[in-house]
Amino acid sequence: MQKSYRIKKSQEIEQxxxxxxxxxxxxxxxxxxxxxxxxxxxxxxxxxxxxxxxFERNKIKRYIRNVTTEHKHEMNPDYDYFVIARKGVKDLDYATFKEKLEQLYKKMDIIPK
Structure with missing residues (x-):
């Protein structure tokens, strides 16, 4: 994912x-x-x-970026997003991981249902 798609400043994340x-x-x-x-x-x-x-945290970040990149063209360009991974996520395989994150994206109308 390109740098123009990332939020790095803590002030912006807090906002x-x-x-x-x-x-x-x-x-x-x-x-x-x-x-x-x-x-x-x-x-x-x-x-x-x-x-x-x-290495586990980096793998989870790669997975989140990968799922987001797959839906990049469906996402509204007028929004900023902040994704926080919770503790149970490290036990998921990639297919389940992707399914759970996509469900949440659909619930928030980030990607179409």
């Missing part, structure tokens, strides 16, 4: 969390915030240290 809407399931929390200042959607990903060692 998405405080002003955006959120939904959750046992594996993820997703925040959605309207931002008309950028040309495309942006995403921030957080995987806490409670989830596992660095």
């Amino acid at each position: 998405v969390m405080k002003r955006g809407r959120s939904k959750a399931n046992p594996y993820f929390i997703v925040y959605k915030y309207a931002n008309k200042e950028t040309d495309n959607f942006r995403i921030a990903i957080s995987v806490g240290k409670k989830i596992g060692k660095a």
Whole structure:
């Protein structure tokens, strides 16, 4: 995923969390915030240290970026997103991981149903 699609500044991530809407399931929390200042959607990903060692956290981040990239053309460019992985996510295989994240994206109208 290109750098123009990422949110890196902590102030911007806090803005998405405080002003955006959120939904959750046992594996993820997703925040959605309207931002008309950028040309495309942006995403921030957080995987806490409670989830596992660095290689496990990096794998989960790669999975989230991969699922998001697959739906890149369906996502509304006027929004910023923040995805937080929860503890149970490391036990999922990729197919289940993808299914659970897509369900949450559909629930929030990020991707079409």
